[in-house]
Amino acid sequence: MVTEQESGSSGGSPFKKWFMRQYWRVQQSQTIISMAFWVTTLTLLIWPYLRWRFENDSTIAGISTTYLGLIGIGVTVIVLVLLIGVIYDVTFGLWREHMTIIAERNPFSTYQLTPSFCIILMQTNILLRKIAADDEEAMRHCDFVDRWLKWNLDTEIFARTMSGWEQIVGDEDP
Secondary structure: OOOHHHHOOOOOOHHHHHHHHHHHHHHHHHHHHHHHHHHHHHHHHHHHHHHHHHOOOOEEOOEEHHHHHHHHHHHHHHHHHHHHHHHHHHHOOHHHHHHHHHHHHOHHHOOOOOHHHHHHHHHHHHHHHHHOOOOHHHHHHHHHHHHHHHHHHOOHHHHHHHHHHHHHHOOOOO
């Protein structure tokens, strides 16, 4: 498990970070918990209709047939829910479109650069200017990249990252 000190994040409210981590944990466990609720609810809803088959106090391998019936219904519910999920995924594939929309809405996958990539692109652009100083097309490309980098350098995410790097590295100019 990563702690706050190990993650390198030092800015912001400790309570907010703690709260968001707990919120994330709840979201991650939601799938398992909801499956347990599905199985419990549907098993107990179906049980009154099938109880008569398991009420004769018989056992199989020392286990009451009542328990085996409940376990059988529970396993059937899990298999049916997973089967519906697979059919839904294969037939409709809506999660693919959902992921496309998420990528389109993410500024770092469309027009904004991450600060780490900004530094690498800036260094590459400097090298290209030195190597191809007499190539007009390369210089036009470098000018475009410089304008794009300038716009990205003025964003709030870049300022936050740079202040984080200064705290970690201890230098203003990586």
